Amino acid sequence: MASLIPCPHCGQRPREEFTVKGAALARPAADADRAMWFDYVYLRDNRRGRYDEYWHHTSGCRRWLVVTRNTATHEIEGARDAAARKEAAQ
Template sequence: MRITCPLCGARDRREFYYKGAALARPAIDAGPQAWDDYVHLRENPAGRTKDFWQHEAGCGAWIIVTRDTVTHEVYATELASDVKRSAGA
């Protein structure tokens, strides 16, 4: 599988470290159940997902990869900081 780093270009998957699903964090004042769900409950979907990856053996950037867990096709990559800014966070 090849992942395109927005800063470095297309690279082998082995340069990246998978960090988990790209989920929205609960509000700081969310109750304990919301935080427990965020930390401990994860789906294991077959199909399209958005995940956090770090370009560990490259520039170190955090990116969000939209990919298919069945076919390993990568649909899009974007800097996590750009996604956060566009979400108004």
């Protein structure tokens, strides 16, 4: 049985419709030093447990989502529009 992802725009959709793009980390300021950008681009903690990731609904609404997933069990805890996260930070 395929696991379902709760897309906030399309409802429950099969995992195969999505592409996982990586950790949803806070982006450094444009004028941040090289060391901070290096850490952001190349270094990951690879934590066990609850983790936010960017997913693209490739075969659906084509929106970027932040999906909260447990890296130990692969259970999906929820999903929200990535643009909403950006707007909340401003």
